[in-house]
Amino acid sequence: PAKVKSRRQMWDVQPSEMANNTLNPIRAIVDGMKLTPNPDKPMIALSIGDPTVFGNLPTDDAVLQAMKDAIDSQKFNGYAPSVGYLQSRQAVANFYSCPEAPLQAEDVILTSGCSQAIELVINVFCNPGDNILVPCPGFSLYKTLAVSMGIKVKLYNLLPEKSWEIDLQHMESLIDERTSCLIVTNPSNPCGSVFKKEHLQKILKVASKHCVPILADEIYSDMVFPGCNSSSLASLSSDVPILSCGGLAKRWLVPGWRMGWILIHDRNNIFGSEIRQGLVKLSQRILGACTVVQGALESILNNTPERFYRDTISFLQSNSEICFNELSTVPGLNPVMPSGAMYLMVGIEMERFPDFKDDVDFTERLVTEQSVFCLPASAFEYPNFFRIVVTVPEEMMVEACIRIREFCQHYHRPPSSDCNDLDQ
Amino acid sequence: PAKVKSRRQMWDVQPSEMANNTLNPIRAIVDGMKLTPNPDKPMIALSIGDPTVFGNLPTDDAVLQAMKDAIDSQKFNGYAPSVGYLQSRQAVANFYSCPEAPLQAEDVILTSGCSQAIELVINVFCNPGDNILVPCPGFSLYKTLAVSMGIKVKLYNLLPEKSWEIDLQHMESLIDERTSCLIVTNPSNPCGSVFKKEHLQKILKVASKHCVPILADEIYSDMVFPGCNSSSLASLSSDVPILSCGGLAKRWLVPGWRMGWILIHDRNNIFGSEIRQGLVKLSQRILGACTVVQGALESILNNTPERFYRDTISFLQSNSEICFNELSTVPGLNPVMPSGAMYLMVGIEMERFPDFKDDVDFTERLVTEQSVFCLPASAFEYPNFFRIVVTVPEEMMVEACIRIREFCQHYHRPPSSDCNDLDQ
Ligand SMILES: Cc1ncc(COP(=O)(O)O)c(C=O)c1O
Numbered sequence A, B: 001p002a003k004v005k006s007r008r009q010m011w012d013v014q015p016s017e018m019a020n021n022t023l024n025p026i027r028a029i030v031d032g033m034k035l036t037p038n039p040d041k042p043m044i045a046l047s048i049g050d051p052t053v054f055g056n057l058p059t060d061d062a063v064l065q066a067m068k069d070a071i072d073s074q075k076f077n078g079y080a081p082s083v084g085y086l087q088s089r090q091a092v093a094n095f096y097s098c099p100e101a102p103l104q105a106e107d108v109i110l111t112s113g114c115s116q117a118i119e120l121v122i123n124v125f126c127n128p129g130d131n132i133l134v135p136c137p138g139f140s141l142y143k144t145l146a147v148s149m150g151i152k153v154k155l156y157n158l159l160p161e162k163s164w165e166i167d168l169q170h171m172e173s174l175i176d177e178r179t180s181c182l183i184v185t186n187p188s189n190p191c192g193s194v195f196k197k198e199h200l201q202k203i204l205k206v207a208s209k210h211c212v213p214i215l216a217d218e219i220y221s222d223m224v225f226p227g228c229n230s231s232s233l234a235s236l237s238s239d240v241p242i243l244s245c246g247g248l249a250k251r252w253l254v255p256g257w258r259m260g261w262i263l264i265h266d267r268n269n270i271f272g273s274e275i276r277q278g279l280v281k282l283s284q285r286i287l288g289a290c291t292v293v294q295g296a297l298e299s300i301l302n303n304t305p306e307r308f309y310r311d312t313i314s315f316l317q318s319n320s321e322i323c324f325n326e327l328s329t330v331p332g333l334n335p336v337m338p339s340g341a342m343y344l345m346v347g348i349e350m351e352r353f354p355d356f357k358d359d360v361d362f363t364e365r366l367v368t369e370q371s372v373f374c375l376p377a378s379a380f381e382y383p384n385f386f387r388i389v390v391t392v393p394e395e396m397m398v399e400a401c402i403r404i405r406e407f408c409q410h411y412h413r414p415p416s417s418d419c420n421d422l423d424q
């Protein structure tokens, strides 16, 4: 037999560095928490960014019907092109095209959820050793993906006192010659904030000045409360090339269906054909979205009634207001009223709660004593806050706020100048 | 404002090395071919590994019904765990469990098609600079994925004269201390071959001797012609740990639905919890399969009638025999009869066809003159062969063979000893 360089005499199979470096901060923190609810109170989970868990927010019948029609047609069982069916891409292009930011079918790539859209974009822009700019607090997937790929993450601050606008000076100070992408999440998870037009223009100015392309995570686009004027980043850009990531998950309330997309905005032809081809090549590695959902997509986008979108937003706004109004008067808490999406961030004046080490400790004890679970914002690299998901049924929202108040009232220590503790 | 290390003054956005290194050999070859069919003959494409394109192989009604039930239940709109619903994993475990290779729900990870299963397995086993052993001829995705990740590919030979068995000596000679995975495709794309039990045992012996874990690509498992005894690799392994990749794509004739899985076989606990945890972590990067298909999976596996599987296989066998019998008597061609899957490889005695440079040239001209398109096996790193997909309707199979015969008869030059060309 041929001479063989014997590999090893013993089994030793270890996971790759990439597997070891794939870190999910939410899992890391939640798995480390002792989450034993108070047996006397039913659990209320305000922690999960999945609007379907309580059954109070079903998707529209038109969406379900579109799926069943796609199945019955038997036209959507085979392989689709790796970037998606042309007709489905055209439907997305038509849905999001506007005069300031026109889109054609070729500007759309369908993906397996917005997550894969984000992965493809980071992957096409960045080499190991590059860095990306990521909002803080921000959605944790950006960092999880980047770190696993050997890409560095630089966190730029959002300002709670300015409705979570970006600290532009801080953001700009982080840019260097290896910054290959700026990620902007608008509307925001975890903040529920929506940037004003003027603020978006300032962001674009920084990107333009330093020639950094943008990944706009707009999965919550159009999930904006009435009265708040919102724009897509691309509709305001004259030069900065933008890859906008979105999908069906949130607005159509079907996150499990894994239908996402990338919208390519490049009116100055800065990406050229290279970035487009790069995206196409990367899309061939795994193939994207389920063809049944792709087949249903045109009908989903065209036939979902306006009423459905409106009702969803009204519900989210009403729950946000209930929650904000309640928690505003709780001693030691500083909720920030959202303008969209499905989240609300609450600041904790930690020095008023000396019984707790940090936000993780605080939220853990809130479970133990009150059976209310909110995600500590440490999971978003933002200690001393917690995040509330406002998709729960109204009565649970109300009940949760009552329990949070009770909890805080019990542990809150007023500042010493306000009380006479020391004098007595 | 803060001091900024200005990045660049001009836009220069280039795709990453990974994007540039994602090479699809089938696309590279096919895109370079001039595929202009003869206008007098309707095109017959025997090139696409998608059994649904001709409409003659619909999936079973039970499969469609399972999907519609899953949609109507409204239980499968939200996020599933990243490794899939427990109940769906249990259903796959039950379906594939056997006494020699028992499976539990925790041994199953659901993925977005078999492609993502393969990607996760390569990803969990290999670091950049490692190498993997891949069959030649073989499915091109292995190399596409590996090269894009900086992993080297070593091709081991299959032997057409031995029904495409592995050249075990050659395979063994390629193993070195950085070989982190052996890929075995059985039944095979592109060969349609099915390994006998004894051959599988010899493969396992090599893996065991050198302590190399196996990725068993068994997407065509159970698609085996009657009379041919087939086993899964795991059912024969006493020590070698195996990750078996499969899915709904081929046997259930729904490749677009993107439902795949990894079956973890590790009875000697060589992977330990590390590899399992590595797979779980990697699965969280993007999230896998569409929840509707996941929700339908148990019913698909349990309610698809035996008759459906049998009918599919009968059809594939009958078409294979038609094709093999026809082409066996064509001068200059050497078809190899398959035992399963949906492919048949045909050797070209290139020296008998001096008009053509290679298999790419040969198949290109077959399109131009006869409007029959077969994939040149250069796409599988195996020149001088072409691959026929046998899922086309029978009458097209027959017609295609007639045209291939006509084409070959026209260009075939008999060996000089058999004719008197030179003497005249
Ligand atoms: C800001 C943001 N982007 C992307 C995603 C992922 O979306 P998908 O479920 O479509 O992958 C989420 C999900 O919570 C999100 O909050």
Ligand SMILES: Cc1ncc(COP(=O)(O)O)c(C=O)c1O
Binding pocket: B049, B112, B113, B114, B115, B116, B139, B185, B188, B189, B217, B219, B246, B247, B248, B249, B255, B258, B259, B260
């Ligand atoms: C051998 C082999 N493995 C894997 C795949 C990919 O399967 P899927 O479509 O489920 O990703 C194919 C598809 O042709 C194949 O032939």
